[in-house]
Amino acid sequence: MTSSTNTTGFAAFNRGFSTTFNENAMTLGLVVPIESYPYGPVPTMQEHIERVQLAEQLGFKAVWLRDVLFNVPSFGDAGQVFDPFVYLGALSVASKDIALGVASLVLPQRHAAQVAKAAASVDVLSDGRLLLGVASGDRPEEYPAINRGFDDRGERFRDSIEYIRLALKGVGQIENSFGKLDGSLDLLPKPTKGGFPMLITGGSQQTPNWGAKHLDGLITYPRSPKIQGHVIESFRSRVSEVCRYNKPVMQPLYIDIETQDDAPISPIHLGVRCGVNALLSYLKSLEACGVNHVAFNLRFNRANVEDTLAKLAEVVLPHFTIHTESGQALTSCQGANA
Numbered sequence: 001m002t003s004s005t006n007t008t009g010f011a012a013f014n015r016g017f018s019t020t021f022n023e024n025a026m027t028l029g030l031v032v033p034i035e036s037y038p039y040g041p042v043p044t045m046q047e048h049i050e051r052v053q054l055a056e057q058l059g060f061k062a063v064w065l066r067d068v069l070f071n072v073p074s075f076g077d078a079g080q081v082f083d084p085f086v087y088l089g090a091l092s093v094a095s096k097d098i099a100l101g102v103a104s105l106v107l108p109q110r111h112a113a114q115v116a117k118a119a120a121s122v123d124v125l126s127d128g129r130l131l132l133g134v135a136s137g138d139r140p141e142e143y144p145a146i147n148r149g150f151d152d153r154g155e156r157f158r159d160s161i162e163y164i165r166l167a168l169k170g171v172g173q174i175e176n177s178f179g180k181l182d183g184s185l186d187l188l189p190k191p192t193k194g195g196f197p198m199l200i201t202g203g204s205q206q207t208p209n210w211g212a213k214h215l216d217g218l219i220t221y222p223r224s225p226k227i228q229g230h231v232i233e234s235f236r237s238r239v240s241e242v243c244r245y246n247k248p249v250m251q252p253l254y255i256d257i258e259t260q261d262d263a264p265i266s267p268i269h270l271g272v273r274c275g276v277n278a279l280l281s282y283l284k285s286l287e288a289c290g291v292n293h294v295a296f297n298l299r300f301n302r303a304n305v306e307d308t309l310a311k312l313a314e315v316v317l318p319h320f321t322i323h324t325e326s327g328q329a330l331t332s333c334q335g336a337n338a
Contacts (some may be wrong), residue, residue: 009023009245009246010022010023010245010246010247010248011216011245011247012193013193013195013196013197013216014123014128014129014130014191014192014193014196014197015099015127015128015129015192016062016099016100016101016126016128016129016130016131016197017099017131017197019061019062019097019099019322020061020062020099020101020131020248020293021217021248021250021292021293022292022322023246023248023292025287025292025320025321025322026283026286026287026291026292026293026294026320027061027062027292027293027294027320027321027322028060028061028283028293028294028295028296028312028316028317028320029055029060029061029062029063029064029099029101029293029294029295029296030055030060030062030063030064030295030296030297030298031063031064031066031103031252031295031296031297031298031299032048032052032063032064032065032066032080032087033045033048033051033079033080033081034048034051034052034055034063034298034305034309035047035048035051035298035299035305036298036299036300036301036302036305037299038299038300038302041071041073041075041076041077041078042071042078042081043078043080043081043299045080045081045082048080049090049091049094051305051306051309052091052094052095052098053094053095054306054309055098055309056095056096056097056098058309058310058312058313058317059313059317059321060098060313060317061098061099061293061322062098062099062100062101062131062293062295063091063098063099063100063101064101064102064103064131064133064252064295065079065080065084065087065088065100065101065102065103066079066080066084066102066103066104067079067084067102067104067105067106067109067135068081069106069109069142069145069146070139070141070142070145072139072141072142074139074141075139077299084102084105085118085119085121085122088100088102088122088126088130089121089122089125091126092122092125092126092129093125095126097129098129099129099130099131100122100126100129100130100131101130101131101132101133101295102131102132102133103133103201103219103250103252103295104132104133104134104135104199104201104219105132105133105134105135106135106136106137107134107135107136107137107156107157107160107161108136108137108143108148108152108153108156108157108160109137109142109143109146109148110160111178112159112160112163112164112167112178112179113163113167113178113179113187115160115164116163116164116167116168116187117187117188119132119164119191119196120168120187120188120189120190120191120196121189123191123192123196124189124190124191124192127192128191128192128193130191130196131196131197131199132196132197132198132199133198133199133200133201133219134157134160134161134198134199134200134201134204134215135157135200135201135202135204136153136154136156136157136204136205136206137150137153153205154204154205154206155177156177156178157204157205157206158206158210158214159176159177159178160178161198161214161215162174162176163176163178163179163181164198165195166181167181167187168187168190168191168194168195170183170185170186170187171183197216197217198215198216199215199216199217199218199219199248199250200214200215200217200218200219201219201220202219202220202221208234208235208238209238209241209242211235212235212238212239212241212242212243212247213238213239213242213243215247216247217247217248217249217250218232218235218247218248218249218250219249219250219251220232220235220249220250220251221251221252221270222251222252222253222254222270222271223251225282225285225286225288225289226289228251228286228289228290228291229288229289229290232249232289232290232291233290235247235249236249236290248292248293249290249291249292249293250291250292250293250294250295251286251291251293251294251295252270252294252295252296252297253270253271253272253294253295253296253297254268254269254270254271254272254296254297254299254300255271255272255273255274255279255296255297255298255300255301256268256271256272256273256274256300256301256302256303257273257274257275257276257279257301257303257308257311257312258273258274258275258303259275259303260275261275261276261277261315262275262277262278263275263278264278265278265279265282268300269300270297271297271300273300276311276312276315276316277315279316280315280316280319283316283319283320284319287320296312
């Protein structure tokens with residue numbers, strides 16, 4: 001269920017964006033850590049680098065990190081434990097082609113100048129592979145711990161986006177909750193293509209129209225293909241009203257792959273338990289409704305991780321592969337007008 005728009009395809013940002021997102025095809029990635037830890041919030045992080053390298057070798061297009069400042073008991077998941085930017089620096093050296101994503105960075109918890117510099121550094125060090133999901137944050141317990149307000153995080157999210165884009169350009173003036181820029185300071189390094197893509201996560205305390213206009217894509221939550229199709233249609237309808245280019249949509253998906261290839265689908269938390277054949281059919285339904293990228297999360301997967309990755313690479317990945325050429329660097333409507 002794709003919407004009818006006046007857009008002319010996805011804008012081109014950096015190398016990671018081009019290899020991960022294609023308007024007419026879906027690609028697959030993995031949420032880091034690539035391991036199973038169903039019984040507690042903290043992963044072991046064993047062989048974490050080796051598994052990212054294996055994912056790259058097998059043909060997955062992206063890995064996605066989380067931004068979890070504290071291990072909050074009510075949240076129940078500490079993510080990959082390491083700070084996302086520090087870890088992205090390590091992965092930049094340990095890999096060559098796989099896109100390096102964050103899903104998603106909690107902007108109100110960080111100063112926008114530091115986000116801009118860290119993100120641009122990762123983009124340069126990885127030769128243009130950064131994909132930056134951004135969010136307003138959904139763990140209220142963290143905000144008092146860093147002396148930040150929870151209720152005003154939507155405003156700080158907007159201010160952060162505005163500040164980051166202007167700081168990277170180095171021209172123009174801005175004064176908001178993150179500070180004042182008058183064009184006399186130059187933030188370095190510059191991203192590989194002049195900017196990196198930022199994808200809004202859910203609503204992030206913004207109106208749907210604001211998100212469609214000001215960000216470069218949507219990270220949405222797992223839903224049934226039918227409902228997801230309506231969400232995507234609504235998003236792209238809004239994009240078509242304010243932007244010359246279409247924008248990608250991605251989602252995570254928890255999976256537990258059965259040893260029997262023909263095992264039917266049964267629901268698990270934010271995902272599915274099934275054999276690879278049923279998973280393939282389910283992914284085809286997501287692709288048909290307009291999802292451009294799915295990031296598998298193996299937290300609840302019971303089978304051996306390496307065996308699961310090999311099975312996915314053998315049966316599923318060949319159906320979701322795009323071939324791109326490094327071409328001109330176009331900007332999105334917001335990138336051009338920020």
